[in-house]
Amino acid sequence: MKVPLSKSERQLLCEVVENVDLAPETPGHFRLTVDAPYIAENAAPGQFIHILPSSESDLLRRPISIMGIDSDSGIVTVLYRVIGEGTRLISQAEAGDKLDIIGPLGNGFPIITDKPAVLFGGGVGIPPLAFLLKKLVDSGKGVSVRIILGAREPELIICLEDFSKIGLKPDIYVESGLAEAKKLFGDKALSVHEGLITCAFDELSDSETKSGAVVYACGPIPMLKAVAYKSLNLGLDCYVSLENKLACGLGACLGCSIPVKNDDGDIHYERVCREGPVFNASRVAFDKM
Amino acid sequence: MWQSRDNIYIIVSYRITMDADLSKLESNLGPLALKTPLIAASGTFGYGPEFENVTDLHFFGAITLKAVSLEPRPGNPYPRIVETPSGMLNCIGLENPGVDIFLSEKLPEACKYGIPLIANLVGDRIEDYRKLAEILDRESCLAALEINASCPNVDHGFLTFGANSAILGELVKSVREVTSIPLIAKLSPNVTDIVPLAKAARNAGADILNLSNTFLGMSICIDSRKSRLSRDYAGLSGRAIRPIALRIAHQVASSLEIPIIGTGGIYETTDALEFFIAGASAVSLGTVNFVHPNRAKDICLGILEYLDRKNTTLDRLIGSYEGPHACETF
Numbered sequence: 001m002k003v004p005l006s007k008s009e010r011q012l013l014c015e016v017v018e019n020v021d022l023a024p025e026t027p028g029h030f031r032l033t034v035d036a037p038y039i040a041e042n043a044a045p046g047q048f049i050h051i052l053p054s055s056e057s058d059l060l061r062r063p064i065s066i067m068g069i070d071s072d073s074g075i076v077t078v079l080y081r082v083i084g085e086g087t088r089l090i091s092q093a094e095a096g097d098k099l100d101i102i103g104p105l106g107n108g109f110p111i112i113t114d115k116p117a118v119l120f121g122g123g124v125g126i127p128p129l130a131f132l133l134k135k136l137v138d139s140g141k142g143v144s145v146r147i148i149l150g151a152r153e154p155e156l157i158i159c160l161e162d163f164s165k166i167g168l169k170p171d172i173y174v175e176s177g178l179a180e181a182k183k184l185f186g187d188k189a190l191s192v193h194e195g196l197i198t199c200a201f202d203e204l205s206d207s208e209t210k211s212g213a214v215v216y217a218c219g220p221i222p223m224l225k226a227v228a229y230k231s232l233n234l235g236l237d238c239y240v241s242l243e244n245k246l247a248c249g250l251g252a253c254l255g256c257s258i259p260v261k262n263d264d265g266d267i268h269y270e271r272v273c274r275e276g277p278v279f280n281a282s283r284v285a286f287d288k289m
Numbered sequence: 290m291w292q293s294r295d296n297i298y299i300i301v302s303y304r305i306t307m308d309a310d311l312s313k314l315e316s317n318l319g320p321l322a323l324k325t326p327l328i329a330a331s332g333t334f335g336y337g338p339e340f341e342n343v344t345d346l347h348f349f350g351a352i353t354l355k356a357v358s359l360e361p362r363p364g365n366p367y368p369r370i371v372e373t374p375s376g377m378l379n380c381i382g383l384e385n386p387g388v389d390i391f392l393s394e395k396l397p398e399a400c401k402y403g404i405p406l407i408a409n410l411v412g413d414r415i416e417d418y419r420k421l422a423e424i425l426d427r428e429s430c431l432a433a434l435e436i437n438a439s440c441p442n443v444d445h446g447f448l449t450f451g452a453n454s455a456i457l458g459e460l461v462k463s464v465r466e467v468t469s470i471p472l473i474a475k476l477s478p479n480v481t482d483i484v485p486l487a488k489a490a491r492n493a494g495a496d497i498l499n500l501s502n503t504f505l506g507m508s509i510c511i512d513s514r515k516s517r518l519s520r521d522y523a524g525l526s527g528r529a530i531r532p533i534a535l536r537i538a539h540q541v542a543s544s545l546e547i548p549i550i551g552t553g554g555i556y557e558t559t560d561a562l563e564f565f566i567a568g569a570s571a572v573s574l575g576t577v578n579f580v581h582p583n584r585a586k587d588i589c590l591g592i593l594e595y596l597d598r599k600n601t602t603l604d605r606l607i608g609s610y611e612g613p614h615a616c617e618t619f
Binding site for chain 2: 011052058059061102169189243244245247248249250251252253255257258259267268269274288289
């Protein structure tokens with residue numbers, strides 16, 4: 001029996017263009033750009049790429065949300081924080097190295113252009129919002145966009161330059177280090193506050209709440225839970241991009257499933273990698289997570 | 290032409306210009322004839338379409354589909370997986386849409402690839418397995434039925450069926466009575482001695498044994514002092530279990546005559562070859578599919594290269610274990 005050796009379409013060896021250590025401004029964070037025309041051509045905001053940390057290790061792939069694409073040059077950018085062995089290995093990739101990447105995977109954010117948009121980003125949940133913002137702005141529908149960023153401390157607020165490139169300044173909330181945050185972000189932010197990101201709901205304008213703004217959120221699960229609760233109480237549509245540990249990333253193993261509400265109030269499970277990572281917040285059973 | 294230490298990548302020109310002659314990989318697993326001796330392990334490969342455009346499916350001799358039960362099962366709560374040294378723990382909990390949707394949606398979709406399919410049967414009672422087998426016996430695109438008597442992640446799992454020879458024998462016999470499709474018994478490694486269970490399954494009519502399933506393990510978060518998963522214990526898979534799985538396959542292969550599928554931590558060509566030498570006629574790829582979804586191709590080509598280099602055949606390799614290492618005498 002002869003079997004043709006076909007070329008895989010979605011698993012790619014992508015050349016690293018650069019892998020920049022963002023220290024000292026944001027220690028532990030790296031911005032990785034890879035030459036991946038297929039991904040750049042097909043990716044949507046909220047989707048992720050599944051990166052093999054090293055062909056020399058046994059580690060599972062690491063899912064990282066896409067921060068930006070350039071479909072002309074075929075370049076894909078992600079921003080990640082080194083938190084364990086997998087991301088440490090990825091951070092060692094140098095320009096010219098090849099990374100084994102599957103993507104783009106998952107379902108991204110819906111691009112809703114007839115309502116104001118409010119984007120909430122926490123920590124490493126901030127980068128994919130830069131991609132979303134670009135799509136909203138590029139839609140040419142004049143969507144009013146507000147960006148609200150939060151983190152435990154100022155150094156975990158990232159991507160400000162990327163937002164300012166598009167001409168938007170975010171409101172920033174830090175849990176501690178207000179004076180430092182004001183010093184760091186004074187001219188790049190619309191406002192800087194001490195407190196949880198959800199305090200921003202008190203600052204939303206009537207036009208945003210009454211005209212039914214769409215809330216998009218990406219960040220750690222406790223933050224998403226709080227943002228979803230506040231949004232839904234105000235009657236706003238809310239889409240959350242969930243992070244979870246993934247194994248296959250392709251929808252096969254069911255390892256990343258999260259509880260989702262049925263119409264009857266009961267729950268079932270849906271895959272973060274396939275049905276998600278973006279979910280309508282009203283469907284997610286945050287109390288079971 | 291190869292690049293990197295473990296045959297991961299073949300350079301593009303080779304991909305385009307060469308075809309792989311897989312005829313030397315044909316393997317007879319009792320009544321089941323496979324075009325390659327690699328089988329996708331249940332629960333790691335979904336129903337097939339998940340791996341479309343990522344995996345060259347034809348390098349698998351068969352695909353074992355995600356477990357199917359009579360009624361839908363929601364699976365276990367979140368979280369379900371955690372990575373561990375050289376492996377991972379999972380407690381998926383046999384989530385599946387039930388046999389009705391399996392038949393109306395999942396199976397037809399999987400059938401279109403033209404690769405032999407194996408259904409993995411689970412149930413709470415012997416009657417459940419029997420009824421499932423009766424229903425699935427009518428499906429022409431199923432090449433075999435696999436009795437999953439070994440899932441560690443449900444309350445009625447291996448403790449009910451996988452750890453007691455008499456009950457396992459009764460289960461296999463009951464299923465055997467209602468189907469003529471080749472029957473695989475997938476056994477649990479979480480027992481003191483697997484050989485009596487293997488004998489019970491064979492004597493009750495199993496054609497093939499799959500040795501084995503995940504090993505019970507545990508992972509604790511030292512901050513919360515809770516399990517990192519939604520159950521206390523979960524199934525360990527990956528490279529970490531390979532030497533133990535290999536020992537189990539060898540123990541059974543050297544104790545009784547029955548075709549064996551070796552399963553557990555097979556990532557490389559050399560891993561598969563070890564299982565063949567130990568006595569397995571085919572091997573399953575499981576957790577490796579998550580990391581290297583196209584590894585079946587690399588392993589097939591690696592086996593061909595080995596057979597060629599050693600001037601031998603797969604048939605001659607199977608069970609060719611030579612015994613303990615001994616110093617050369619002069």
